[in-house]
Amino acid sequence: MSEVWIVAHDPVAGNALAGSARALGDAVNAISLGAGALAAADLTLLVEADPSTPVEAYAAAVAEVLASRAAKLVVLDSSAQSRLLAGQLAAHLGTSPVNATGVVSTDPLVVTRLAYGGLAVATEELASAVAVLVLAAGALPPADGTGAGAAEPLALAPSAGVRLLETRPRGGESVDLTAAKRVVGVGRGFAAQADLELARELAGRLGAELACSRPIAEGVNWMPAERYLGVSGATIKPDLYLAVGISGQIQHLVGVSHSKVIVAINKDAKAPIFAHADFGVVADLYQVLPALVAAL
Ligand SMILES: Cc1cc2nc3c(=O)[nH]c(=O)nc-3n(C[C@H](O)[C@H](O)[C@H](O)COP(=O)(O)OP(=O)(O)OC[C@H]3O[C@@H](n4cnc5c(N)ncnc54)[C@H](O)[C@@H]3O)c2cc1C
Structure with a gap:
């Protein structure tokens, strides 16, 4: 049975990713860093992430869990925090993160990504033992499907590197x-x-x-x-x-x-x-x- 692992820090993005990641494997498991249980996943490992700690501080601990579970495909959304986390996760797992705009096949794992600053689309087979994908919005068709929805607590300690001291609304204008x-x-x-x-x-x-x-x-x-x-x-x-x-x-x-x-x-x-x-x-x-x- 092929498993996909999601690492999520946001419930909305995490559930959306878990729903669409079903296209990538038979089982969708998740490590939730303060995002709660993901209904669209089959199993969520629930980490009570400390909100005053940036999510990437959990990279080493999350990588250890993924390695112990023999994860081969790890998927994150493309938010700024997830991209930071993906880079560190991949480094701990001995691979590189891939910013994918689409997944062509899972066996072998073939993805598309933008190359040369968007001038070209590269189609690449990822041959590493474990792949860490950052999926761009729209990379997979949205799917609402619910998973088995099981959840287990998981105690993880963040690394001591960075602590969040203060949050302030961003200056300037914000526009969506x-x-x-x-x-x-x-x-x-x-x-x-x-x-x-x-x-x-x-x-x-x-x-x-x-x-x-x-x-x-x-x-x-x-x-x-x-x-x-x-x-x-x-x-x-x-x-x-x-x-x-x-x-x-x-x-x-x-x-x-x-x-x-x-x-x-x-x-x-x-x-x-x-x-x-x-x-x-x-x-x-x-x-x-x-x-x-x-x-x-
Ligand atoms: C790695 C990389 C990443 C990049 N990322 C982005 C990106 O995310 N977004 C982006 O936009 N660009 C990006 N660029 C820059 C991109 O390559 C172009 O240089 C840029 O998009 C051009 O902007 P422009 O169309 O406003 O200017 P120009 O290319 O200079 O075009 C101006 C146009 O205005 C027309 N014009 C002039 N006067 C008038 C007039 N009076 N009435 C009507 N038309 C007139 C001209 O005919 C011309 O077609 C990137 C470049 C690189 C190398």
């Missing part, structure tokens, strides 16, 4: 672009920061969130990093994505290609974005945006 139904994305086609008001006004009329390409957030710093889309930014799935003055490089498209409808406004008819857009306007954004705002 992934939940937005409409998104207006701005790119380097805008000549000045003040001109973004045009897009902001349009987004307001459309009831859309404002987002951007990476250079706008991490080049000229006109918008916060939370708002850039792409392989190293946010991935969105809105009903409408309106790309304004964005060329459509692959690293950007990776984050927006699941939009239901893509509309592009670009003055260069050869801009790559048009090959991926459902509707395209070849024109100067400084003429189109005021006209759109006036019409809406």
Whole structure:
């Protein structure tokens, strides 16, 4: 019987992962670091994780349990904490973590992952004795199935390395672009920061969130990093994505290609974005945006 092991620190992400991980093995077991019992798993080993300790401090102890249970496939979600934990877990288990965008087969274990900063998708067979996968959102089809739901307490001690002293709300704005139904994305086609008001006004009329390409957030710093889309930014799935003055490089498209409808406004008819857009306007954004705002 093939077993999949999940290591979860969040009940929602853990249950979602346990449900979809059923596609990877006959039994889905979990080590829950303060996430409670996972109904979608067959067996959850319940660790009373100390909330003042970062989850990655449990890596050595969790790795020991996984090794003693002869785990061959260990799966985590792609949250920042899980990625940190995955790296340390893999090191303790003598392997490397793999950020998978999909699982092609389990025997042999073949996964896909983004390569060259999202320019290519690599399909790789993982031949190591134990594999630690960080599954990107959407890597496996969602499945609600419930498991046997058994739970056993497990006492684990965190390593003494890092202690959380304080938590504070993050400064700046926080935005959940992934939940937005409409998104207006701005790119380097805008000549000045003040001109973004045009897009902001349009987004307001459309009831859309404002987002951007990476250079706008991490080049000229006109918008916060939370708002850039792409392989190293946010991935969105809105009903409408309106790309304004964005060329459509692959690293950007990776984050927006699941939009239901893509509309592009670009003055260069050869801009790559048009090959991926459902509707395209070849024109100067400084003429189109005021006209759109006036019409809406
Ligand atoms: C490892 C790596 C990771 C990366 N990750 C990301 C990522 O996650 N997200 C991301 O976005 N990028 C990412 N990039 C950068 C990416 O390669 C592109 O450089 C970037 O997406 C381009 O941004 P842009 O489309 O705004 O700018 P440009 O490519 O400069 O395009 C500007 C567009 O505006 C058009 N334009 C100019 N003036 C007007 C006007 N008046 N009216 C209408 N159109 C006009 C131009 O024709 C052009 O097509 C990454 C790069 C690397 C190497």
